Amino acid sequence: MSIRISFLSAMLVLSPAVAHADCDEAERIRISEEARKLAAKNAWPGVERAFTQLLDSKCSLTFDDYKLGAESARTLGKTLERYERLQAARKIDQRSELIETLAAMDDKYGRVEIKGDPRRPPTLTRVAMPFAPDERKSIEYAMEVTAATGAFRGMLPRGEYAASSKAFVVEPGKEWQVIEVSKSEVDRDSDQPLIRYVNVVALAGPNFLTSGEPTEAIEFSDGQQQFAPEGFFSTGLALQLGAEAGLTYRAPDAGLAVTFGYSGGYGEHTMHTVSGWLAGVLRPGDWRFAAGPQYSVISGSGTGLASWFEVGQDRDRDPTDGIRYQGVSWGGGLAASAGYGVLDFEKLTGVVELGGSWQSDGARSYTAFGLRVGIAPTVPRFKG
Amino acid sequence: MTIRKERPRPLVPAALRRASGAAIALGVCASALAGPVRFEGEGHAYHPVWSLDGKHVAFEVNRYAGDVDLFVSEVNGAIAKDASKVALPGGSNPFGSGQVVVNATWHPQGVAVFEGSNQGGQFRLYYVQPGAGAAAEMISTSQLSGDLTFPAVSADGATMAFIGDATGNGDIRTRDTNTGSLGQLTTTGYAEMFPQYAPDGTKLLFTRKRNSTEDVFVLDVASEAETSVAGGGGDQTRPSYAAGGKIVFFDGARGEGAWDLAVVDAPGGTKTTLARGVRLPLRARPAVSPDGKWVAFAYDDPTKADKIVLMTVDGSKTVDITTDFKGCGEPAIGMQGGRVMLAYTALPGSGSDWRFLYIQDVTDKL
Numbered sequence: 157m158s159i160r161i162s163f164l165s166a167m168l169v170l171s172p173a174v175a176h177a178d179c180d181e182a183e184r185i186r187i188s189e190e191a192r193k194l195a196a197k198n199a200w201p202g203v204e205r206a207f208t209q210l211l212d213s214k215c216s217l218t219f220d221d222y223k224l225g226a227e228s229a230r231t232l233g234k235t236l237e238r239y240e241r242l243q244a245a246r247k248i249d250q251r252s253e254l255i256e257t258l259a260a261m262d263d264k265y266g267r268v269e270i271k272g273d274p275r276r277p278p279t280l281t282r283v284a285m286p287f288a289p290d291e292r293k294s295i296e297y298a299m300e301v302t303a304a305t306g307a308f309r310g311m312l313p314r315g316e317y318a319a320s321s322k323a324f325v326v327e328p329g330k331e332w333q334v335i336e337v338s339k340s341e342v343d344r345d346s347d348q349p350l351i352r353y354v355n356v357v358a359l360a361g362p363n364f365l366t367s368g369e370p371t372e373a374i375e376f377s378d379g380q381q382q383f384a385p386e387g388f389f390s391t392g393l394a395l396q397l398g399a400e401a402g403l404t405y406r407a408p409d410a411g412l413a414v415t416f417g418y419s420g421g422y423g424e425h426t427m428h429t430v431s432g433w434l435a436g437v438l439r440p441g442d443w444r445f446a447a448g449p450q451y452s453v454i455s456g457s458g459t460g461l462a463s464w465f466e467v468g469q470d471r472d473r474d475p476t477d478g479i480r481y482q483g484v485s486w487g488g489g490l491a492a493s494a495g496y497g498v499l500d501f502e503k504l505t506g507v508v509e510l511g512g513s514w515q516s517d518g519a520r521s522y523t524a525f526g527l528r529v530g531i532a533p534t535v536p537r538f539k540g
Numbered sequence: 541m542t543i544r545k546e547r548p549r550p551l552v553p554a555a556l557r558r559a560s561g562a563a564i565a566l567g568v569c570a571s572a573l574a575g576p577v578r579f580e581g582e583g584h585a586y587h588p589v590w591s592l593d594g595k596h597v598a599f600e601v602n603r604y605a606g607d608v609d610l611f612v613s614e615v616n617g618a619i620a621k622d623a624s625k626v627a628l629p630g631g632s633n634p635f636g637s638g639q640v641v642v643n644a645t646w647h648p649q650g651v652a653v654f655e656g657s658n659q660g661g662q663f664r665l666y667y668v669q670p671g672a673g674a675a676a677e678m679i680s681t682s683q684l685s686g687d688l689t690f691p692a693v694s695a696d697g698a699t700m701a702f703i704g705d706a707t708g709n710g711d712i713r714t715r716d717t718n719t720g721s722l723g724q725l726t727t728t729g730y731a732e733m734f735p736q737y738a739p740d741g742t743k744l745l746f747t748r749k750r751n752s753t754e755d756v757f758v759l760d761v762a763s764e765a766e767t768s769v770a771g772g773g774g775d776q777t778r779p780s781y782a783a784g785g786k787i788v789f790f791d792g793a794r795g796e797g798a799w800d801l802a803v804v805d806a807p808g809g810t811k812t813t814l815a816r817g818v819r820l821p822l823r824a825r826p827a828v829s830p831d832g833k834w835v836a837f838a839y840d841d842p843t844k845a846d847k848i849v850l851m852t853v854d855g856s857k858t859v860d861i862t863t864d865f866k867g868c869g870e871p872a873i874g875m876q877g878g879r880v881m882l883a884y885t886a887l888p889g890s891g892s893d894w895r896f897l898y899i900q901d902v903t904d905k906l
Contacts, residue, residue, distance in 0.1 A: 198677055198681065227674065227676075230673070230676065231676060253673070256671045257671070257672055257673040260669065260671045260672040260673070261672065264672065284717075284718060285717060285718045285719070286649060287647045287648075287651050287697055287700075287717045288647075288649065288667060288669060289667065289676065289677075289678055289679075290676055292720060
């Protein structure tokens with residue numbers, strides 16, 4: 157499990173000046189030291205994680221930080237990142253070794269952007285792999301990224317390649333070579349499944365329900381007035397359980413969610429609502445937005461009728477706000493939510509959501525909202 | 541196998557040696573045909589190894605203070621740029637003092653592979669591309685644990701052989717360049733050493749230490765069948781392929797630290813001694829030229845220690861490269877754009893100093 161703090165920290169950061177003030181230098185030194193120890197053990201994925209933490213630390217990194225980050229990128233095959241980190245190091249100290257290394261990289265590597273369909277990703281191949289493990293790793297990393305995302309933007313060693321049936325040659329230099337691979341150039345065997353992911357959605361939290369009093373009297377077909385409750389606001393609980401399926405492979409990731417829920421408001425006016433919600437879902441980054449139609453059945457009871465209620469009773473003896481009612485209502489509406497992932501549980505993400513709904517039974521409308529916490533599927537993204 | 545260690549001798553004034561001691565102390569001037577290789581720091585230079593295109597030479601520097609450094613110099617003609625020390629990965633000094641970086645070999649793509657070890661730690665294989673940054677580990681511990689030594693790359697660069705001791709005293713392992721997969725060719729309880737591919741890559745020479753003596757074998761890579769190349773009394777070590785399938789090696793059959801340069805026409809063939817009493821390099825094989833026709837060596841006899849000898853591998857022709865130095869040894873022959881380049885180490889003709897590396901164009905002498 158990992159905790160995402162970027163959103164929370166982002167909320168605290170108001171400006172770059174504030175961000176710089178937020179630098180915890182002691183923490184930066186601790187992470188740098190940890191990275192160096194990991195490097196001495198050849199534990200490069202750990203070094204890369206530490207370097208990412210350093211980048212997120214809002215601190216100014218040192219020459220050695222960037223150099224070590226470049227080394228970890230090299231070991232993991234992230235050659236463009238290596239180049240950029242070396243350039244950052246060079247801005248701090250123009251050591252000849254860095255200038256030579258950058259020149260050598262420009263001499264050995266070319267910049268390539270492969271654009272393919274993520275639903276049918278091209279397969280990157282190279283006829284003869286280079287001997288040097290960092291060049292080999294660079295190609296293997298590009299292969300991995302292309303297979304996972306259908307695209308790649310980075311540096312590759314000079315040589316002959318193919319993206320599925322499209323052959324191309326990487327020449328060294330700083331010019332970007334764009335390789336567009338259409339679906340027809342990729343074998344159908346590469347097709348990714350229609351449903352990218354599917355998993356449980358479960359949310360719970362406080363619920364706030366309000367319904368205004370209808371402005372006009374509601375009557376049955378025989379002319380009798382309904383025992384409609386007065387306007388009310390009640391609090392209670394909301395629960396949702398269902399599933400979400402991802403249907404796209406391009407950003408922003410989109411899918412569908414079907415959930416069944418119970419929400420209640422208790423007190424003077426007690427409402428029990430059971431609803432079904434079909435929502436379109438967008439999952440940009442760590443966010444989760446859902447919106448769609450909802451259909452609900454509300455069972456309500458309470459004391460206090462609408463002010464217009466008049467069946468000839470003595471209003472002094474039987475004031476409308478003292479008359480009990482009980483009944484069932486149903487109708488359609490809309491629901492929407494906006495949430496943010498705060499915890500990673502591999503295939504599931506812990507989310508905090510602000511949700512709301514509106515529905516009408518034809519005579520009056522009901523509005524509910526509340527803050528919910530729970531789990532939603534983790535979008536399987538290539539993290540590199 | 542005997543490794544001869546040379547002790548530092550009384551030194552000329554430090555001011556004369558300074559950073560790139562050898563050339564300055566000797567007053568040697570570089571010319572288009574000959575020149576020293578300068579390097580930062582001081583120590584005895586050993587074991588030069590030419591890249592396949594002759595444009596780089598890697599060599600070791602040993603101060604006998606517990607650490608051995610590897611340097612690489614870019615060479616144009618006999619003019620060598622100041623050599624760069626190979627930095628091991630993980631920042632400025634992750635290995636601490638006492639690092640040993642030795643036994644370089646070259647891949648056709650211009651990559652040097654070598655052994656590296658921290659203080660008292662395991663030897664692992666590293667690689668470096670001249671001018672392309674620090675060295676990096678060739679094979680991770682998760683892929684193969686233990687000491688990894690004696691890297692040897694096939695002529696086409698498709699395979700690398702090396703010795704790994706994860707499952708014994710030292711077995712021959714391989715790494716496929718295209719797939720990156722590792723293989724194993726021997727599984728004996730003895731120590732195998734000095735692997736070298738035949739030019740066509742189908743055979744692999746190596747030595748095996750058994751019953752306290754070292755013998756030379758050849759292994760068919762496909763069938764893994766072994767054939768004895770040279771054995772008998774004393775050590776037969778550091779075999780190297782030469783033209784016509786001949787195999788040149790150092791022969792210690794006479795014992796008492798005496799080494800001869802010997803050759804066999806084929807595995808199991810009659811041994812012919814090319815030269816008696818040769819100086820055994822610290823780590824190098826016989827210095828066979830890239831075309832396999834010549835072998836370079838130096839004599840152990842101090843009266844002959846001012847020259848490097850070039851001899852055809854059939855023994856029919858000999859060329860002496862006479863120098864103004866003493867203690868000549870550790871020769872290596874490279875080919876640079878059709879020119880034959882000789883690298884060797886030597887001590888100054890007078891006084892004492894660190895052993896330095898010298899490069900000489902010997903094309904016109906052959």
